[in-house]
Amino acid sequence: xxxxxxxxxxxxxxxxxxxxxxxxxxxxxxxxxxxxxxxxxxxxxxxxxxxxxxxxxxxxxxxxxxxxxxxxxxxxxxxxxxxxxxxxxxxxxxxxxxxxxxxxxxxxxxxxxxxxxxxxxxxxxxxxxxxxxxxxxxxxxxxxxxxxxxxxxxxxxxxxxxxxxxxxxxxxxxxxxxxxxxxxxxxxxxxxxxxxxxxxxxxx
Amino acid sequence: xxxxxxxxxxxxxxxxxxxxxxxxxxxxxxxxxxxxxxxxxxxxxxxxxxxxxxxxxxxxxxxxxxxxxxxxxxxxxxxxxxxxxxxxxxxxxxxxxxxxxxxxxxxxxxxxxxx
Numbered sequence: 093x094x095x096x097x098x099x100x101x102x103x104x105x106x107x108x109x110x111x112x113x114x115x116x117x118x119x120x121x122x123x124x125x126x127x128x129x130x131x132x133x134x135x136x137x138x139x140x141x142x143x144x145x146x147x148x149x150x151x152x153x154x155x156x157x158x159x160x161x162x163x164x165x166x167x168x169x170x171x172x173x174x175x176x177x178x179x180x181x182x183x184x185x186x187x188x189x190x191x192x193x194x195x196x197x198x199x200x201x202x203x204x205x206x207x208x209x210x211x212x213x214x215x216x217x218x219x220x221x222x223x224x225x226x227x228x229x230x231x232x233x234x235x236x237x238x239x240x241x242x243x244x245x246x247x248x249x250x251x252x253x254x255x256x257x258x259x260x261x262x263x264x265x266x267x268x269x270x271x272x273x274x275x276x277x278x279x280x281x282x283x284x285x286x287x288x289x290x291x292x293x294x295x296x
Numbered sequence: 297x298x299x300x301x302x303x304x305x306x307x308x309x310x311x312x313x314x315x316x317x318x319x320x321x322x323x324x325x326x327x328x329x330x331x332x333x334x335x336x337x338x339x340x341x342x343x344x345x346x347x348x349x350x351x352x353x354x355x356x357x358x359x360x361x362x363x364x365x366x367x368x369x370x371x372x373x374x375x376x377x378x379x380x381x382x383x384x385x386x387x388x389x390x391x392x393x394x395x396x397x398x399x400x401x402x403x404x405x406x407x408x409x410x411x
Contacts, residue, residue, distance in 0.1 A: 123365070124328065124349050127372045131329050132345075140346035153350040158357040296365045296373040 094133040096126045100143060104222050105292065107147035110223045113160055115291040121150055125294055142188070144226055170213050173282045178208050178247070180275025187268030194262030204250035215239035308335075312351060316342060317360065317379065317387040324377035328352060352377055360386055380398050403409050 101122060108118045125146075129136050134211075140146040154160040161169070186195045218236035224228045246253060263271075310314070318327060319334050326334070328349055354362045360383035365378050367373050379387070 120353070121349075123372070124375060127374060128329055128349070130372045131374075134345070139344060140349075141344075148348050149346055150350050150353075153354040154357075158353070188374075216343050296367070 094129050096129045096136060101126070101144035104146060107143045107224065108150065109290060110220055111147055111151040111160070112166060112220075113147075113151060113154060114289055115290045116289075116293050117150075117154065117158065117160075118293075119293040120295050121295055122292070127296075144224065147224065148226060167213070167217070169282065169286070170216050171209065173279050174209050174212050174216070175205075176275045176279035176282070178205060178212075180239060180272045180277075181270070183263075183268045184272030184276060187263075187265045187272055190265040190268070193265055195265050195268040196259040196262050198251070198254075198256050198260060199258055200250045200254035200256035203254045204246045209248045211239045211243035211246065215243055301342050305347075308340050308343060309347070309396065311398075312343070312347075313355065314387065314390055316348075316351065316355065317383055318391065320361070320377060321384065321387055327374040327376050329374075331377075339362050349386045355383070359383075 103124060104125065105118060108121060113121075125136060127139060128134070128139060132139070142147070151160060156162050156165075182201070183195070215236045218232045218239065220234055222232035225232060250256065309354045315338075316331060319331060319338075323334075328345065331352075332343055332345060332348055335341070335348075352361065352363070356363045356377065359380060362380050363375055363377050365373050365375050370403065
């Protein structure tokens with residue numbers, strides 16, 4: 093009995109997960125490839141193509157009901173996770189480090205939140221596209237790196253880039269801490285949900 | 297020759313759904329590798345596992361096939377596929393349609409070859 097090459101298996105698993113295919117479906121595909129190679133002794137690349145190519149073929153045959161989220165679901169999930177993480181961490185840190193009872197909310201904070209999301213969400217989507225692309229991945233990778241650098245700059249220097257002087261309103265520091273903690277917990281919950289959705293199950 | 301192999305693979309893709317349904321209607325059930333061998337013996341060669349398995353899973357998701365893993369003898373197990381009632385109905389409806397289409401296509405090509 094021929095055992096599937098470990099590198100091929102690992103690369104295929106990663107290629108399938110990068111396409112956001114559910115853990116149950118990934119387990120099914122890996123089991124099929126293992127069983128086929130064990131029975132035939134064929135080279136997996138000759139039988140199925142490279143891991144990236146086969147993951148693309150598998151993904152092309154799947155839809156929402158068979159273990160692949162829609163583009164809108166992916167976009168919404170990334171956006172909500174990014175928003176909760178950014179707003180949660182900034183409120184939590186500002187609340188904990190405040191030297192007065194209120195945390196000021198400035199135009200810089202609001203604008204940087206929007207700009208951060210507008211750059212970080214495409215950065216994440218482009219990174220995944222760069223990783224799974226059969227060709228042209230380098231362009232996506234460069235664009236993702238640029239978007240990520242911009243998002244980081246906005247997150248680190250919001251007051252230098254935008255109006256950080258004008259105070260629109262103040263939030264009690266403990267309200268900020270509470271809201272921040274709730275938002276961070278929400279984003280961790282979403283990450284946990286994603287992890288459970290991606291847990292690979294061997295169907296055999 | 298490589299071009300002709302690629303052409304045949306392209307033609308086969310157009311009828312692979314029905315060919316798989318037809319083979320499973322004949323045998324009752326079968327697993328991926330055995331279906332590849334049967335396609336080859338039937339004169340429809342050059343089909344890769346990497347094309348057949350995703351197709352089998354799509355037909356299963358569409359409710360035309362049912363799939364079941366069974367333990368192999370000392371092996372990693374095999375995934376058997378069989379027709380559902382819906383799959384049998386799809387074959388009964390689409391099979392004759394495809395056969396009529398193929399006859400028309402063959403007639404057109406043969407007229408051109410003889411011309």
